[in-house]
Amino acid sequence: xxxxxxxxxxxxxxxxxxxxxxxxxxxxxxxxxxxxxxxxxxxxxxxxxxxxxxx
Numbered sequence: 773x774x775x776x777x778x779x780x781x782x783x784x785x786x787x788x789x790x791x792x793x794x795x796x797x798x799x800x801x802x803x804x805x806x807x808x809x810x811x812x813x814x815x816x817x818x819x820x821x822x823x824x825x826x827x
Contacts, residue, residue: 785825802826 779787791798806823809816 781821781825784822785827788822788826799826 788798788802802823806819809819
């Protein structure tokens with residue numbers, strides 16, 4: 773079993789803002805996910821902190 777990878781909030785925010793693949797950017801995926809959670813009335817404190825950190 774591989775050890776868990778631990779990233780800081782700022783490292784995760786940087787990856788969200790700079791990551792991209794053949795289906796789009798990480799930021800687009802992250803924004804769509806947070807919008808869907810919001811539409812469903814689901815509050816996730818970790819995602820909200822990450823959204824704030826990512827700008």
